[in-house]
Amino acid sequence: MKEQQDLPASKLWTRDFVLLTVSNLFLYLNLQMITPALPAYVTERFAASQWTVSLVISLFALAAIVTRFFAGNWLKRGRTAVILLLGLAVYMLATASYYAAGTLALFLLVRILYGIGFGVSSTAFGTMVSDIIPIRRMGEGMGYFGLSTSLSMSAAPVIGLWLLGSYGFGTLILVSTLLAILIIPLSLLIRGTSSAPKPATAPSPAAAPDTRGTYRQVALPCFLNMLLSITYGGLISYLALFGKEVHIGNVGWFFLCNAGAVLLVRPVAGKIFDKKGHIAVLPPGALMVAVGLVLLSYTSSMTGLLASALCYGIGYGILQPSLQAWTVKQVSPEMRGTANGTFYNSIDLGIALGSLLLGGIASGTSYSTMYLLSALAMLLFLAIYVSGTLVKGKPQAAALRK
Secondary structure (H helix, E strand, O other): OOOHHHOOOOOOOOHHHHHHHHHHHHHHHHHHHHHHHHHHHHHHHHOOOHHHHHHHHHHHHHHHHHHHHHHHHHHHOEOHHHHHHHHHHHHHHHHHHOOOOOOHHHHHHHHHHHHHHHHHHHHHHHHHHHHHOOHHHHHHHHHHHHHHHHHHHHHHHHHHHHHHHHHOHHHHHHHHHHHHHHHHHHHHOOOOOOOOEOOOOOOOOOHHHHHHHHHHHHHHHHHHHHHHHHHHHHHHHHHHHHHHHHOOOOOHHHHHHHHHHHHHHHHHHHHHHHHHOHHHOHHHHHHHHHHHHHHHHHOOOHHHHHHHHHHHHHHHHHHHHHHHHHHHHOOOHHHHHHHHHHHHHHHHHHHHHHHHHHHHHHHHOOHHHHHHHHOHHHHHHHHHHHHHOHHHOHHHHHHHOO
């Protein structure tokens, strides 16, 4: 693949960039429409226990995480288009199989296949887009590309729960399958990725250390992203139950308001990241997420719910694209598949941990207390960020401005 980002005159809004962004939007719309509907469906269809519901959620995350470790290496070797199409085919077939899975064992198998398809597809999209964004506009480009993820994570739960409640699980799966099908022709239109394999190179002793070195380089931004995703896992899993606890109807407005805030702040945050580095965006973003969670824990009205959504959305919209841009800029171009795979793994792992850990807290206290305590994840975020970067002196301070 030609490294377009090394050309100063390269523009951001290319045909491939738009196609990748729209395709990624459909990919995450599919995921986030289905995910919040699963607990209610599995409980009703299979008379599942709380532990079984947690297993249904966690198996997907585990399959995606394991798959991405392989996907990053596959993408390094070329045939990106072929790998992407195979991943999308598995993803589409798994989506269509949800409704036909008549036993819990079959349903769990579908979840594993769904995670495999998602792991391959999301890693491929993230790697492909990072290859075509000009390096000097990486923060801005990832900000716009990341809108596809954040908007789907904010708006899709509302759509999914509405389809489930109004038309049933079958209609939800039908719409989700159509979205997955639409991604395939869009992906075939992408011209910037060659399906030809990269020239074979002799194995070198440095190959393995290079991969390990990549993991070390991206460990900090990916761990911080996992902490952020833990808070989101609590939102997508338990906000509806929180609404019942505090007698607020239609908590889906939280996600819509959150989506609006993300839409407004993402492009601005990306430009600030490019000019001043992550030091200018991560601390204020973490504080806004924490404020949003604290407000949510004390809210008992729609006004308070929307205010917390606004704060959380601003913080989330600042943090996630900046963390991904930081991750990508830490590594050489040939290692971006591995770096992006690790970044997306941190999202899935964080959401899974958030669902499990915060659910345990809520069962022993209340959902309000759970959201208050989840704000501690962002205080830990700030503590680790400071200890990992700012206290290392002048060499690290110089790196922050790169």
